[in-house]
Amino acid sequence: MPTPMQPPMVPLEINVERIIRRREVITEFQPLVSVKNRSVVGLEALSRGCLPSLGVSIPPGVLFQLAGPPETRLRLDRACRAKALERFKPIHDAKRDILLSINIDSSLVYRSNASSKVTYDLVTRTGVNPGNVVIEILESHVEDVAGMNEFIATYRDLGFLIALDDIGSGHSNLDRISRYKPDIIKIDRGLIHDIDREYYKQETTRALVRLAGSIGAMVVGEGVEREEEVLTLMEMGVDIFQGFYFCRPDEFSWPDLGFLDKTRDCAAGFKDRIIATINAKKRRHEAYETVLRRILTELAEVSEEDFNAALVQAIGFHPDLECLYILDQRGRQVTSTMCNPDTVSETRRFIYRPAPQGADHSLKDYFLPLSAGLKRYTTEPYISMASGNLCITISICFRCRDGAPYILCVDISEQPADVLDLPSPRHGHGPTCAVEETKAVG
Numbered sequence: 001m002p003t004p005m006q007p008p009m010v011p012l013e014i015n016v017e018r019i020i021r022r023r024e025v026i027t028e029f030q031p032l033v034s035v036k037n038r039s040v041v042g043l044e045a046l047s048r049g050c051l052p053s054l055g056v057s058i059p060p061g062v063l064f065q066l067a068g069p070p071e072t073r074l075r076l077d078r079a080c081r082a083k084a085l086e087r088f089k090p091i092h093d094a095k096r097d098i099l100l101s102i103n104i105d106s107s108l109v110y111r112s113n114a115s116s117k118v119t120y121d122l123v124t125r126t127g128v129n130p131g132n133v134v135i136e137i138l139e140s141h142v143e144d145v146a147g148m149n150e151f152i153a154t155y156r157d158l159g160f161l162i163a164l165d166d167i168g169s170g171h172s173n174l175d176r177i178s179r180y181k182p183d184i185i186k187i188d189r190g191l192i193h194d195i196d197r198e199y200y201k202q203e204t205t206r207a208l209v210r211l212a213g214s215i216g217a218m219v220v221g222e223g224v225e226r227e228e229e230v231l232t233l234m235e236m237g238v239d240i241f242q243g244f245y246f247c248r249p250d251e252f253s254w255p256d257l258g259f260l261d262k263t264r265d266c267a268a269g270f271k272d273r274i275i276a277t278i279n280a281k282k283r284r285h286e287a288y289e290t291v292l293r294r295i296l297t298e299l300a301e302v303s304e305e306d307f308n309a310a311l312v313q314a315i316g317f318h319p320d321l322e323c324l325y326i327l328d329q330r331g332r333q334v335t336s337t338m339c340n341p342d343t344v345s346e347t348r349r350f351i352y353r354p355a356p357q358g359a360d361h362s363l364k365d366y367f368l369p370l371s372a373g374l375k376r377y378t379t380e381p382y383i384s385m386a387s388g389n390l391c392i393t394i395s396i397c398f399r400c401r402d403g404a405p406y407i408l409c410v411d412i413s414e415q416p417a418d419v420l421d422l423p424s425p426r427h428g429h430g431p432t433c434a435v436e437e438t439k440a441v442g
Helices: 014-020 060-067 070-094 117-127 143-158 175-180 201-217 227-235 260-300 304-314
Strands: 025-034 039-051 056-058 098-104 133-137 161-167 185-189 217-224 241-243 321-327 337-339 376-378 391-399 404-414 432-434
Touching: 014 039, 014 060, 014 070, 014 432, 025 070, 025 133, 025 175, 025 227, 039 260, 056 060, 056 241, 060 070, 060 227, 070 098, 070 321, 098 185, 117 133, 117 321, 133 143, 133 304, 143 175, 143 201, 161 175, 201 260, 217 227, 260 391, 260 404, 304 321, 304 337
Parallel strands: 039 098, 098 133, 133 161, 161 185, 185 217, 217 241
Antiparallel strands: 025 039, 025 241, 039 056, 321 337, 321 404, 337 432, 376 391, 391 404
């Protein structure tokens, strides 16, 4: 993660060997912040070259490019690690539970050097506990997979923690998570940027957070720059953050932790948001209960041949209703799918298509729990194949006028309407009806 400083023009005459020999390296720290604990849990070391006589700092990308051959880059990489550990030692002595995250040049790890333990020797010689050190691996730069496997196994056995950096970026491969079994997963800033405004970023990140939770890895949200990004990630279960919103690397100075004041703002905003979300869901579900009772009351008064007419009337009972359809006890659809024309778009009709009468729903999430004996089930949000919209499906058992058992399925938009009060049935447009050769929308 490069520092935000904009260095002056770097002169061409740079003696990288001298920089390595004299350790003319600047180490800055960017904190990893826990909002819920209102604390700094770790520091990432960020290194730059330094030419004191000229007052010039050299960004890491330029410095390592100028280093040339792999042997020189490896020695430069180790010099940066050594300087980072020296700077971290006083902090480690003052706060024994804080982590130091150091980057390694993953392209330089081969089987020939994977077990060299140079970093371990640096850590123990400095007097830092290996259990406080996180080795960050940029998996897209790994050239020798077998060598990296050996390196990780060696350092994990020595007590170090392993982090995978830039997960979710264009170059990352999720198979590396299962291969390297990281202790920490750092979600790439490309996913984090404007995550509060972009649904697909939210769902991708949500999946990564679930994956991390299932394998016991801690998640770090990298590159946060706005409070809304932090709050959105907190809703997904992320609590460790790194980014300019809390502290820029060139602004960090131990033990000045004044930037933690922002965690109070985030904690208060998170609490308000969660309470507002719960209250909104409560209002919505109260409205849905009224709608369901109304629909079921009407269905209880008719026989199967009148179901379609009843669904036509019912589709206008609430603005969030997308589709209505009825199944028999085997999961076969006995009605057409009645779709709300205001929420199901014609423009996606060739991708998303409402199921026709006779369709088999016996393996769907909203049918299987009822076949197992439940009387009612509500799915998690998903993309509807009828509309292409995010929705939930409520399935509920009922009996019609002659006592025959059926299952009502109600697709409800997860993009709530501004007004949750029940409107009267609409009289302008009729619902779209999906049958074998009618206009299948959305």
